[in-house]
Amino acid sequence: MTVEPLGRRERKNAQTRQALADAALRLFLERSYEQVSVKEIADAVDISVPTVFKHVPDGKEALIFDGGVERRESLLAAVRERPAGMSVMSALREFMSNRGPFLTDPTPEIRRRTELIMNTPDLRDHSRKLWIRCETPLAEAIATELGRDADDLTARAVARYVLEIPQFLSDEADPRAALDAVFDLLEHGLHGTS
Structure with missing residues (x-):
């Protein structure tokens, strides 16, 4: 193409x-x-x-967001173009770990921008809206990868839970550790976490 x-x-x-x-x-x-x-x-x-x-x-x-196009496309690429043998959840964990508050060593510019967004209610709410706009395409991509119908409840639930993570965890003292804890829960359930 x-x-x-x-x-x-x-x-x-x-x-x-x-x-x-x-x-x-x-x-x-x-x-x-x-x-x-x-x-x-x-x-x-x-x-x-x-x-x-x-x-x-x-x-x-x-004004400081791209309308969500890059976010949606890179999120879908993380699922569709993941390495052979990598699970959908591992691909989503890796994707999220490279975003805003979950970066372990962000540049000063990224740190300042992330802090601005996380500390400004209007910007934080808009960021969440951009994540939620990805829900249907992400659910469809997950369903396709799992060999299920496009409206599969499990795929929709995973998409919803994953897309709420940035808002849900951004106030944590250690957002990266919290991200890993939530993905451990999503991947293994309550019985698979300590």
């Missing part, structure tokens, strides 16, 4: 969207999310407020 290059308009829109994300993140980190208006972000990119909402219709909280 050949991927067509983006046209001029699509490239320009992507550049504007990236400029908005960069400006919003910089301003949020400098002054806090609550202290920055959409107008200030628009001014930083030299566009109008209506143009901001043309590019980011989900509102101010969506």
